[in-house]
Amino acid sequence: MKVNVMNRSKFCAGLLCCLLASLFLQTVQAKEPADQSNRHVLIIGMDGTRPDALLKAKTPTFDRLIKEGAFTDDANILGTRYQKNDTISGPGWSSILTGVWADKHGVHDNSFKGKNYELFPHFFKRLKRQRPDAKTVSLVSWDPIHEHILSEADIAQVFPLPRSKQQIxxxxxxxxxxxxxxxxxxxxxxxxxxxxxxxxxxxxxxxxxxxxxxxxxxxxxxxxxxxxxxxxxxxxxxxxxxxxxxxxxxxxxxxxxxxxxxxxxxxxxxxxxxxxxxxxxxxxxxxxxxxxxxxxxxxxxxxxxxxxxxxxxxxxxxxxxxxxxxxxxxxxxxxxxxxxxxxxxxxxxxxxxxxxxxPPDPRNTDALAREGERDKTIAETAVRILREEDPNAMFVYFHQTDATGHAIGFSPEVPEYITAIENIDSRVNSLLQAVQSRPNFKNEDWLTIVCTDHGGLKRSHSDGLNVPEIRRVFLIAHGPSVAPGKISQQAYLVDVTATALQHLLGEVDPKWQLDGKPVGLKATK
Ligand SMILES: [Zn+2]
Incomplete structure (x- = not known):
């Protein structure tokens, strides 16, 4: 066909045909997706971690992930459409793990009253509907994530705080x-x-x-x-x-x-x-x-x-x-x-x-050290699972940061808070080593996301609607599917699920009514 002899309407009709054809092809591709069994997601949640403290801490592992991956230190824990929930862990992790805001998942505080995970489930459930063979793992220390948010996981474990040696x-x-x-x-x-x-x-x-x-x-x-x-x-x-x-x-x-x-x-x-x-x-x-x-x-x-x-x-x-x-x-x-x-x-x-x-310390100030011990046990369990099992989606949660923030202060000026971040950095290092040591690692496509549910100010983070130190968080995405560099679009908590599902399933189905969008991935950046 010679374009120079076509009239305008014929050209438009031709273009329309091409568009329709390509749309049709896309639909066919979506219905018969390429093999995704080699797609894996590791989501690392570190509760209550401020981005300015993360950047101040000596964190060789996070530094490498940020350098090689996609990063923003200006993500937000509340969207623009809906902001009526409290700025605490219940709504925060609900938004992260379901990809929707609190009016949809229904969780406005840590009572979890009004939760609506039937309609807006943990992304593990969406994954399992499309890929029933996919293996999911959830390792957490904050029990409500396990009890309320998690609807199904093949391996799910809650880690209690180790007993105090300082008990009366x-x-x-x-x-x-x-x-x-x-x-x-x-x-x-x-x-x-x-x-x-x-x-x-x-x-x-x-x-x-x-x-x-x-x-x-x-x-x-x-x-x-x-x-x-x-x-x-x-x-x-x-x-x-x-x-x-x-x-x-x-x-x-x-x-x-x-x-x-x-x-x-x-x-x-x-x-x-x-x-x-x-x-x-x-x-x-x-x-x-x-x-x-x-x-x-x-x-x-x-x-x-x-x-x-x-x-x-x-x-x-x-x-x-x-x-x-x-x-x-x-x-x-x-x-x-x-x-x-x-x-x-x-x-x-x-x-x-x-x-x-x-005991010499009846007020129990060794609780923070025990938080660190617990995080270490969680990391060791994750490493063992990465070595022995074949997880496709894995959520690993660390809590020493939030506990330290509440006990001493959420601030880059608080040395104990910085140390808590550095401790988690070395835990994450062990996880990434375990991923890279997997026998089939060369043929696997791992996306690692590091995120948090809120920041904090002084020793609190509730009622943070107008508090930037509470609302502002970071997001790291790392892996072959990631477009390295600063995440240029405004990122939110709800983007974690959208990004994970985009990677795992190759699409985010509009029927899910997710509020989040994939961020940091090559196709979406
Ligand atoms: Zn907290």
Whole structure:
């Protein structure tokens, strides 16, 4: 055909034909898509990570992904069409994993009331509808993602926070469970043991209560140990008479406990301290007599020796003989002061008895370190799955950043927040190494996306509609299908799902009514 002899209408008709033909071809292609079984997506979510902090932190892995991939530090957690949800994790991860805003997925806060994942599901579900053989994996530590958002995954695991080594162990047996009135003015014997992870209390040689699952790997604090009180004076002081106070670095046997209660001294092996008051000022009494109301010199103050300090690290036994008619709280001995490792043996209120063991850090500030441990376990699990399984879509979630932000501050000026980002960077490195070490890696087409659900300001990120530090986030896309460089279009949370599905299925079906658009991919950039 010679174009120069065509009239205008013929030319237009020809062009229309070409367009229709190409549209038809596209439709045919969409209906019979090329083999996509080699397409894989790894989505790494790091909760509450500000882009300015990400860029400030020393993150060789993220630096490489940004350099080789597509990146924006100006993505937004709210769109322009709908902004009525709170700027927190429930709506945030819902938008990321469904590709729609909160009016569609229905989640406006962390109550998840109104969730509508039936109509707007996690993108795993859309993937499985088109590619039933695709394998999906979700590894998270924030339970609501698992419980509410995730509708189906072939491997789904929630990781609880590791138990604190800084837990208080408090065993109290109430007076109405005792057949004995411990305040009847007669001599009684109270003894507590720790054997492995169990504390037990014995009254007059008989076991009266136990507490299992205790983990007391810590040291007593302060310079002194107190008999007849703890580090406090005042109303908690013991009033009456004390005798035979002993502390052992082993757990006495039942037979030895009965011996001790009856007034005999069991095998002295493991005896760390013993107070029998044989040379008390009133030598006739041979007991510690504490009649007066808890003044400054109440009781006895003894040096806290190294072997006493180490007592809570392993099995121990502590005991005292006492005689009182005081119905209130009476501390037999201890060193409690509110902010150091402590070990108290007490008569408590309402005729109860108690052993109280406190870690050096009772406010539990090791929680952030445990967040890091948990992230590490998640990464190790992900690495194992990448080695042993064949995941097509994988979501791996890290939380130390958000936890640190809430505890100390969401800011590039907070060193702990920066460290949390750097920790996750090395976790992500292990994941990417595992991807590259897959035996069939050369024939696989992996898209890695790194994203977050919100930023933060000071120690919060709710009500962030007008707070740029909360609304502004980053987005990284990396892999052979990515067009490297700055993502020029305005990117949003909802784009993560659209980008993942575009890669995995070769299309984003308009019927899904996604609010997000693919970003950073070669065909879409
Ligand atoms: Zn948070």
């Amino acid at each position: 162990a408090d065993l109290r047996v109430s007076g109405d469970k005792l057949n004995i009135d411990t305040r009847d003015g007669k001599w009684h014997h109270l003894l507590a043991t720790r054997q492995k992870d169990t504390l037990k209390l014995y009254l007059d040689g008989k076991e009266i209560g136990s507490l299992s699952g205790v983990d007391l790997d810590y040291t007593l604090g302060g310079d002194f140990y107190f008999l007849g009180r703890d580090s406090r004076t005042g109303p908690t002081c013991f009033h009456g008479q004390l005798d035979d106070i002993r502390l052992w670095n082993r757990s006495l046997t039942d037979k030895q406990i009965a011996q001790a209660a009856s007034g005999a001294t069991p095998d002295r092996q493991g005896l760390v301290a013993e107070y029998r008051f044989e040379d008390a000022a009133d030598s006739g009494s041979q007991v510690l007599d504490l009649p007066h109301n808890g003044g400054k010199n109440h009781g006895l103050q003894v040096p806290l020796t190294e072997s006493l300090k180490q007592l809570p690290h392993a099995d121990f036994t502590i005991e005292a003989r006492f005689r009182t008619t005081d119905k209130g709280r009476n501390i037999l001995f201890g060193n409690y002061n509110g902010k150091a490792g402590a070990l108290n043996l007490e008569l408590h209120e309402k005729n109860s008895v108690r052993i109280y063991v406190q």
